[in-house]
Amino acid sequence: MENRIERIESKIDDLQEAVISLARVEERITTIFNRQSNIEDRVNSMDERLAKISPAVAFGERIFWICVVATVTVIGRML
Numbered sequence: 001m002e003n004r005i006e007r008i009e010s011k012i013d014d015l016q017e018a019v020i021s022l023a024r025v026e027e028r029i030t031t032i033f034n035r036q037s038n039i040e041d042r043v044n045s046m047d048e049r050l051a052k053i054s055p056a057v058a059f060g061e062r063i064f065w066i067c068v069v070a071t072v073t074v075i076g077r078m079l
Helices: 002-078
Strands: none
């Protein structure tokens, strides 16, 4: 009888350890999801900023290439 009680206590201890481990894993998962949510918010914010800047950058790039082509043309005519 004593042996049986000890086995039951051992199993209860094992179950307690398993529940504690599950709680820790759940905490980690919650933390990971919160971090992922924060990262998604930051990425969305960056996308919005890039969408606002994109037309200005495209215009600036176009002006740059026009200047490069004009400079090459002037240098080509001088030779």
